[in-house]
Amino acid sequence: MKPEFLKSTHAQPGCSGCHAGNPNATDKEKAHDKRVRTPSDAMEKQCGGCHADVVKAYQTSLHFTTRGYDTVMRAKSGARWPEVHPIVQQACHKCHASCGDCHVRWPAAAEGGLLNGHLFVKTPPAESTCNGCHSGRVSPEYFGWNAGQPADVHWTQAKMDCMACHGVKDLHGDGTPYPYRLDRTSQPRCVSCHPQAAPGKSSREAHNVHGERVSCNVCHSVKYVNCYGCHVGKGARSELDFRIGLNQRSDRPYVYTLVRHSPTTREMLASKVADALPHYDDFPTWLPTFPHNIQRVTPQNRTCNGCHGNADLFLLKDKLDPRYPKANANVAVSRVPPKR
Numbered sequence: 001m002k003p004e005f006l007k008s009t010h011a012q013p014g015c016s017g018c019h020a021g022n023p024n025a026t027d028k029e030k031a032h033d034k035r036v037r038t039p040s041d042a043m044e045k046q047c048g049g050c051h052a053d054v055v056k057a058y059q060t061s062l063h064f065t066t067r068g069y070d071t072v073m074r075a076k077s078g079a080r081w082p083e084v085h086p087i088v089q090q091a092c093h094k095c096h097a098s099c100g101d102c103h104v105r106w107p108a109a110a111e112g113g114l115l116n117g118h119l120f121v122k123t124p125p126a127e128s129t130c131n132g133c134h135s136g137r138v139s140p141e142y143f144g145w146n147a148g149q150p151a152d153v154h155w156t157q158a159k160m161d162c163m164a165c166h167g168v169k170d171l172h173g174d175g176t177p178y179p180y181r182l183d184r185t186s187q188p189r190c191v192s193c194h195p196q197a198a199p200g201k202s203s204r205e206a207h208n209v210h211g212e213r214v215s216c217n218v219c220h221s222v223k224y225v226n227c228y229g230c231h232v233g234k235g236a237r238s239e240l241d242f243r244i245g246l247n248q249r250s251d252r253p254y255v256y257t258l259v260r261h262s263p264t265t266r267e268m269l270a271s272k273v274a275d276a277l278p279h280y281d282d283f284p285t286w287l288p289t290f291p292h293n294i295q296r297v298t299p300q301n302r303t304c305n306g307c308h309g310n311a312d313l314f315l316l317k318d319k320l321d322p323r324y325p326k327a328n329a330n331v332a333v334s335r336v337p338p339k340r
Contacts, residue, residue: 002117010120018046038108040100047099054172058099061173062181066096071179076264076277083273095133102171107132126161137225137260142292146240149222152294182249182288190216206301212253217290218244219301221258224291228321230263242300244307245286245315245331252288259315259331260289266323281326286315309339 005011016023018039025031039046048055058064069092070085077084094109101107102124105114110132115121124130131139142162144151154160163171165188178184191198199211206219223240230236245259262285269276300307307313317332 002119005118008119038098038100040098040104043099051099055099057173057175060175060177061171062178062184063097063171063173065177066093067177068180069093072264072283076279076283078279080273080276080278084269084276087269087272097133102129109133110135123163126163130162138292141224144293146223146225146293149224149240149293150295152292153296154294183251206304213255215247215252215254215257215290217258217294218256219307220294220296220298221291222293222295222298224258224260224289224293226261227263228261229265236263242313243286243315244313244333245288246333247288248284248331249288256333257288258291259286260291261285261324262287266325283325284327284331285324286328286331304340308337311336 010018014023015021019036020039021032021035022030025033036042043055044059062068069088073084073088073092074081095107097107103115103120103122104118105112106128115125115128140146141149142152142155144155150156154164158164167186170184170186170188174186176185196202197204197207197216199208202208210219221242223242225238226241226243227238228236230238241261243259243261244256247254247257264280264285266277266280298306300310300313314333314336315328315331316336317329317334320328320332
């Protein structure tokens with residue numbers, strides 16, 4: 001513990017004020033009896049006294065509840081959900097973050113450890129907290145850790161950290177229990193910072209020609225990680241790839257968007273629950289994605305035909321893996337846009 005902590009506001013309740021135990025005991029074992037290791041897990045009680053509005057909103061946020069797992073697995077399991085839910089709770093909900101996981105220590109998923117000698121950090125450092133949970137896909141993309149792929153231009157040119165786009169409202173939530181991460185209203189939008197790139201307002205012909213039919217990432221991202229078979233162990237693999245598919249979300253105007261393969265397999269819960277996912281074929285495993293690897297110039301936007309007529313970039317129906325859901329056919333493209 002740093003001496004500065006003893007003079008800070010958060011030190012005023014004393015150790016037992018947050019961590020419980022017996023402050024009057026002179027014996028170590030008795031003093032630590034019923035000690036609470038992570039007080040902010042009970043954040044309404046421990047943090048809500050001073051930060052009531054933040055705690056109220058955060059209790060329904062996706063960072064705290066990881067509700068997105070439930071939304072996806074409930075849909076796939078249908079009537080089997082009562083049997084599947086305990087498995088999802090045990091396996092998938094370990095990554096939720098309490099207040100302390102961002103503002104005091106490394107996230108539990110990254111095995112904890114104090115950020116700054118128990119001093120509370122108002123703005124969590126991305127390299128410790130964000131990377132602690134998002135080092136599988138987001139961090140390698142953004143910081144350029146993927147072999148042969150450049151770091152995001154927002155990092156290389158402006159050193160923008162995660163909070164530059166994902167503000168407090170996005171991370172703490174707004175009090176709405178969104179069922180899935182793409183349902184949030186606080187998501188960053190490219191045109192919020194780049195209004196000059198908006199269709200109909202841009203000086204670049206490509207922006208105006210494509211209008212809102214093509215998501216920004218289709219032209220401005222590079223290869224990103226896709227996972228296959230990861231939830232069954234045997235045959236699990238990941239690879240860098242780039243795939244354009246058809247948008248399936250009614251709240252997005254795009255026809256074309258980037259898609260990333262999620263590792264959900266038909267038999268992933270078979271050892272626990274027979275026929276656990278009866279609706280597996282109803283939901284695609286190729287999902288809309290917005291990779292954190294933005295570049296101004298990419299192989300596909302250097303010329304029109306970098307994308308048009310280039311079958312290597314598209315998720316094609318005749319190339320779909322039959323082991324995965326039939327619903328992937330809805331995302332796949334039947335015909336590549338012709339050369340210009």
